[in-house]
Amino acid sequence: MELRVYIVRRVLLLIPVLFGVTLLIFGLLQTFSPVERAALYVRDVRQFGDIDAVIERYGLDEPVWVQYVTWMNEIFHGNFGWSRVVASPVTEAFINFLPATLELAIFATPLVVFGGIFLGSKAAAHKDKAIDHATRLGAIIGWSLPTFWLGLVLLMIFYGFFTGLLPPGRLSTNVSVLVHSNEFTRYTNINYIDAILNGNMRVFLDSIRHIILPVLTLTVVQLAFVMRLMRSSMLESLGKGYILTARAKGLDENTVVNKHARRNALIPVLTVSGYVFAGLVNGVVITETIFNYKGIGWWAWQSAINLDIPSVLAFAMFNGILFVLTNLVVDLLYARIDPRVRLGASAQ
Amino acid sequence: MRGLRYFFYQLRRNPLSIIGITIILLFIFIAILAPVIAPPPEGHTRTYQIPRSGYSPTPTPPSEEHPFGTTEGQYDILYGVIWGTRSAFKVGLTVIGTVLVIGITLGSIAGYFGGLVDEVIMRITDIFMAFPMLILAMAIAISNIKFPLFTFLVGPELDNVVLALAIVSWPAYTRLIRGDILAVREEDYIEATRGIGSSHLRIITRHILPNSIYPTLVMASLDIGAVVLTAAALSFLGLGAPEGYADWGQLISFSRNWIVGPPGNTMAYWYTVTIPGLFILFFVLGWNLLGDAFRDILDPRLGKR
Numbered sequence: 001m002e003l004r005v006y007i008v009r010r011v012l013l014l015i016p017v018l019f020g021v022t023l024l025i026f027g028l029l030q031t032f033s034p035v036e037r038a039a040l041y042v043r044d045v046r047q048f049g050d051i052d053a054v055i056e057r058y059g060l061d062e063p064v065w066v067q068y069v070t071w072m073n074e075i076f077h078g079n080f081g082w083s084r085v086v087a088s089p090v091t092e093a094f095i096n097f098l099p100a101t102l103e104l105a106i107f108a109t110p111l112v113v114f115g116g117i118f119l120g121s122k123a124a125a126h127k128d129k130a131i132d133h134a135t136r137l138g139a140i141i142g143w144s145l146p147t148f149w150l151g152l153v154l155l156m157i158f159y160g161f162f163t164g165l166l167p168p169g170r171l172s173t174n175v176s177v178l179v180h181s182n183e184f185t186r187y188t189n190i191n192y193i194d195a196i197l198n199g200n201m202r203v204f205l206d207s208i209r210h211i212i213l214p215v216l217t218l219t220v221v222q223l224a225f226v227m228r229l230m231r232s233s234m235l236e237s238l239g240k241g242y243i244l245t246a247r248a249k250g251l252d253e254n255t256v257v258n259k260h261a262r263r264n265a266l267i268p269v270l271t272v273s274g275y276v277f278a279g280l281v282n283g284v285v286i287t288e289t290i291f292n293y294k295g296i297g298w299w300a301w302q303s304a305i306n307l308d309i310p311s312v313l314a315f316a317m318f319n320g321i322l323f324v325l326t327n328l329v330v331d332l333l334y335a336r337i338d339p340r341v342r343l344g345a346s347a348q
Numbered sequence: 349m350r351g352l353r354y355f356f357y358q359l360r361r362n363p364l365s366i367i368g369i370t371i372i373l374l375f376i377f378i379a380i381l382a383p384v385i386a387p388p389p390e391g392h393t394r395t396y397q398i399p400r401s402g403y404s405p406t407p408t409p410p411s412e413e414h415p416f417g418t419t420e421g422q423y424d425i426l427y428g429v430i431w432g433t434r435s436a437f438k439v440g441l442t443v444i445g446t447v448l449v450i451g452i453t454l455g456s457i458a459g460y461f462g463g464l465v466d467e468v469i470m471r472i473t474d475i476f477m478a479f480p481m482l483i484l485a486m487a488i489a490i491s492n493i494k495f496p497l498f499t500f501l502v503g504p505e506l507d508n509v510v511l512a513l514a515i516v517s518w519p520a521y522t523r524l525i526r527g528d529i530l531a532v533r534e535e536d537y538i539e540a541t542r543g544i545g546s547s548h549l550r551i552i553t554r555h556i557l558p559n560s561i562y563p564t565l566v567m568a569s570l571d572i573g574a575v576v577l578t579a580a581a582l583s584f585l586g587l588g589a590p591e592g593y594a595d596w597g598q599l600i601s602f603s604r605n606w607i608v609g610p611p612g613n614t615m616a617y618w619y620t621v622t623i624p625g626l627f628i629l630f631f632v633l634g635w636n637l638l639g640d641a642f643r644d645i646l647d648p649r650l651g652k653r
């Protein structure tokens with residue numbers, strides 16, 4: 001099958017899944033009473049006095065399928081509801097909180113991907129040597145670490161024991177005042193990037209000081225996962241016949257490992273990168289909660305414990321859609337790299 | 349039979365798996381002996397509720413009366429972690445049991461019958477797997493869903509967590525089992541059984557399942573560690589058991605405000621976070637070590653080398 005046909009087929013398959021995602025979220029919403037659901041659109045406490053009008057307006061006592069259509073219609077118009085915890089529309093809250101999370105993701109993602117690939121292939125190339133045992137043990141422990149506990153222990157050491165060395169939060173108070181003043185232009189709302197653009201070293205260093213621990217917390221578990229997978233994939237690929245051939249030809253070991261073995265070993269790692277993404281999203285909620293780092297994860301947590309239903313469901317739906325799209329990209333890359341996928345699909 | 353003996357031989361040979369088994373046995377031991385190790389004080393009827401000695405917000409360090417100290421609100425940490433072991437097993441076993449029943453049922457139907465049924469079941473799993481696990485679990489945990497069976501099995505304090513975890517975990521197992529079934533469906537001996545007129549149910553339960561799902565069952569049972577980890581994360585976020593219920597994640601959430609002690613003695617409250625955390629870490633580590641050993645043995649690609 002041609003790549004183009006495969007892409008079309010794969011994109012079409014997306015539609016029922018996305019439809020299902022909205023149905024699932026809507027289903028969860030339906031477990032609440034009409035009054036609770038009306039809170040979705042209430043923007044002011046005073047409106048609760050006239051809750052029946054809200055129920056009426058959004059048809060919350062109509063048959064389920066009518067409600068679904070109304071609800072979807074609101075969503076297509078960008079109305080995901082009202083986030084009570086931050087007193088703004090959900091979409092706006094999301095946009096405001098996103099830069100903080102990106103601040104962490106910009107560092108964590110490459111660390112997980114490249115670090116995991118590097119360490120995993122190193123371990124496999126030196127199977128049963130010291131480095132292999134060390135990374136393997138590290139991977140198993142890392143994979144078993146409760147993220148929330150790791151973060152707290154890191155804080156205990158680097159904020160408590162080394163007093164104030166690496167503090168929680170996004171910026172120190174005085175630096176935060178500076179950032180919000182007129183002297184500082186906020187281009188992207190990503191603090192360290194803005195600091196570079198403003199040429200302000202103090203803000204830059206303060207921002208970096210605040211992201212070290214969250215990034216570390218976010219990275220460890222996923223890094224362990226990628227590393228473990230890369231190791232076994234690399235071992236498999238090192239056992240293949242073409243590696244023997246390459247060695248028999250007299251190629252030097254570096255070329256064999258880095259070019260012949262690693263490139264092929266990367267394919268399984270690519271296929272799970274969607275899961276790594278999901279793992280990072282899960283980690284973001286916990287990490288931002290621990291470090292009081294006000295990004296989308298922190299917002300989702302605040303919403304959840306304050307029973308701010310629209311925010312939690314919108315957050316879940318947004319992540320669901322994002323995850324589906326990530327998997328689409330992964331699958332397409334996979335098909336581009338490995339022709340067997342396309343051919344296999346045509347055989348069905 | 350030779351395969352089985354080889355399997356145990358491999359398991360014994362791997363020191364990590366021995367450590368894993370030892371850790372798990374230790375936790376089973378703690379769970380069984382909970383009333384002996386941390387006996388409930390007299391007149392304390394709800395055994396899973398951690399007894400508290402006062403209401404002072406400041407944690408107190410380990411002492412004779414409280415060997416592991418107390419958390420904020422004076423909950424006894426030793427009692428919490430010991431009975432928390434029982435909670436962990438309750439959640440882990442119930443979730444894994446439930447998802448296996450669902451997985452085997454739906455996976456067999458999808459894999460055996462194929463066609464439209466298969467397509468529908470697989471698309472439904474797609475939808476559930478379209479969410480990052482913890483995020484969907486959070487959304488379910490705050491929703492008003494109740495499932496009486498879980499309330500019956502684990503009590504009204506934990507049923508929400510179990511339900512959330514079961515809903516987010518069943519699709520992966522259904523897919524795995526479906527894959528196992530597809531692998532043997534076309535074998536000659538299945539065709540032969542069909543030829544002598546066996547019913548679908550009989551073919552599935554007597555011939556297909558016994559020949560296909562054992563590896564999955566083994567791997568699944570080792571997922572208890574992962575399930576307990578997610579459950580603890582939910583509890584930590586404040587979406588799990590109610591306050592004071594013996595539960596590891598919650599004990600750690602009690603320590604959140606006490607990470608840093610007063611100036612001059614910044615590590616003063618180390619016990620509030622360290623002790624419950626080590627319980628979770630070792631519990632999960634035990635299952636993961638064993639799981640890793642199993643995976644190496646079962647993985648046909650790495651083979652009997």
